[in-house]
Amino acid sequence: MTDAISIHALTKNFGQVRALDGLDMTVREGEVHGFLGPNGAGKTTTLRILLGLLRKDGGEVRLLGGDPWADAVELHQRLAYVPGDVTLWPSLSGGEVIDLLGRLRGRTDSKRREELIERFGLDPRKKARTYSKGNRQKIALIAALASEVELLLLDEPTSGLDPLMEAVFREVIAEERRAGRTVLLSSHILAEVEALCDRVSIIRDGRIVETGTLGRLRHLTRTSVTAELARMPSDGLPGAHDLVVEGDRVRFQADTDHLGEVLARLVEYGVRDLTAQPPTLEELFMRHYR
């Protein structure tokens, strides 16, 4: 598999502020890649560099085999972008904006356009100035999704959508993945990333601190275990962290690599009840930000 996006040691400064500090990231062709991080971590800056809107200060960036700064126009024919804060032309109607954007890219699938307008429940006749944030986002999403491009760059695309529309969004992205498209989805809505993404990269202060499949990331961290035991372990549980004993119940965290050994010890104490929870993405995420 080739890489749709590869970034190595990317840096970007805004005056005194270092926005990206040696960022490395790879997005493989055909995957939905979650780009996680809190506000101000550098997600939007990274996306804008990928679009050639901002110029990198250092490092290597390849996008669909080209240089995002020098080959911007050619590359933009093959990708679509939904900004985090969608601003439109106030006097154009939603339908006009969608058509204009399609024509700019040189591709419009009018059947797909109508279908998406229907699914997202958009009234395309309203003037852009009267749309709410969520509706402006829908317009940018519809225009991007109707363009049938190889790569979708989405910057917090659901931040203004209601839960119903978020569900539609998830369906549509799942369809895009089946159609073999690559998606880079920047988000801080962890449930969304968990539901959609093959791999995730977590960014903090302009660097990627963790990257990989959710399974692998989970593996790196600890499983939380709650058990009801016949008798209490007198000398603690080797391999168990943050052990809490409440009557005949114990709660602890176990390194995923050593889970088997810990469970074997538990059996010795007579397990009556056991729940083991893999770490949620939220826990993974929090681990880097605490």
Next chain:
Amino acid sequence: MNTSALIRLILRRDRVWQPLWILSVTGFVATTVATIGRLLPTGEARLHYANEITRNPVILLLQGPAYGDSLGAAAAQQRGAATTIFAALASVILLVKHTRSDEEQGRRELVGSAAVARHAPLTAALAVVLAANAVLAVLITLACVSAGLPLDGSLAWGLMAASGGWVGAALAAVAVQVTHGARAAAAVAFTVFFAFYLVRGVSDLGGPGLAWLGWLVPNGWILRARAFGDEQWWTFGLVVAFVAALVGAAYALSARRDIGAGLVPPRLGPAHARNGLRGAFGLAWRTHRVMALAWIAGAAFVGAGLGLGGQTAIETFGRSGALDFWARRTGTDDPTEIFFELVVYELAVYSVSLYAIMTVLRLRGEAATELLLSHPVSRTRWVISHLVLAVAVPVAILVAAGLGLGLGDGNFAGGLAITTVILPGIWVMAAIAVAAFGLFRRAGAAVGWTALALTVALEVGWEVGLVSDVFFMVSPFAHVHYSTLADPGPGTLIGLTLTATAVTVVGLYGLRRRDLAL
């Protein structure tokens, strides 16, 4: 409640613009009063000026009559009406910025959700703009008095300028309640002010028989305060009453509408884009078309007015000998011809430059840039889509004006020649705006407008003899000047066009290398 906090917020946000516009207008007045003595050194010259020059129809239309033959009266006649325009323009822009623009950008909601009374933002904006004009009145008074002019007239001039600003602010306060957007509100308010200005002009042009017309509009009351000529202070009472009535109306309207909405409900648009809305150029045309068509129509109207009504009058007037001193200053033998060219030049050069620069700098105000440029549209193409209009629409404006001029004597070629000769100069200004936008990420607009202000300053400075002929050549308009300073042949015009092209290329090169201000 909390209006004072909002006032402090406005002062903080405008800490550069507020002092800048007030000082610029004051500086404009100060230069005029400082140099008027040089232009009209003797009592005889002033008498001649008051009795002869100011009978010229175009001067009556644009500047109004002289209300005396003193130095102060001559200065106020020349620049008084212009100061009302400047103050009104600044006041309209600032009032709209702190009311409707805030609503458009969602800041008003943030403020409105805090413990702030419903009308507090309007009150705060009005308070600041009205007070700024009061400061302007004081500064103009001081500038005139320190140049040795009598206090009464100086104060009257100060109040005239402030009245222009107050009327502009009051019109804007109503307009922001009615229209859909900030841009439209500013355009409506300023157009109404300018229409009042022209009504006053027509009244002065028509002589005593049409004097009543001037009493119908605030601009008539303002000028008829008769600065430096037996002041009629009570006319300012009319201005205050007018402003109070409009402000009252603005509050009443504001209570009847929703935040972010105008009084007119928004209409639905088409569900599909027409074929014309295609590509960066189609989008740019859609963005600029209303403004472009309005300018072309306005130019045709003014051109026809001058052609049909003004030309003969100007020529008769020129032959009367009243213009001989102008002819000497500009170095020509035929005062009639030069005066007509002067009038056209002064009307066209700076207004059309304003249009061209405004059109180019729309690049900077365009909020949807990020979305647009994530499509296969290069930066160069994006800039050129707007620049094409900044180049072509002035052609249409000046051709419309030239054809209108020709209506008078059927000499369409002559009319076109007078107007279109300044085109290459306009293109240089548009190119400077492109360069400013391309080279500077934040300061682009300020640099572009400063360039226009400098050309105006050079022109005024040259007229009053402060700027030498050689130094004046820095301005692109010196090369297409009505005076004998310039004899614009094909070489000059091609040279200016090439300069414009080169400056544009610099701007495009700069833009290709810099970060976008998103």
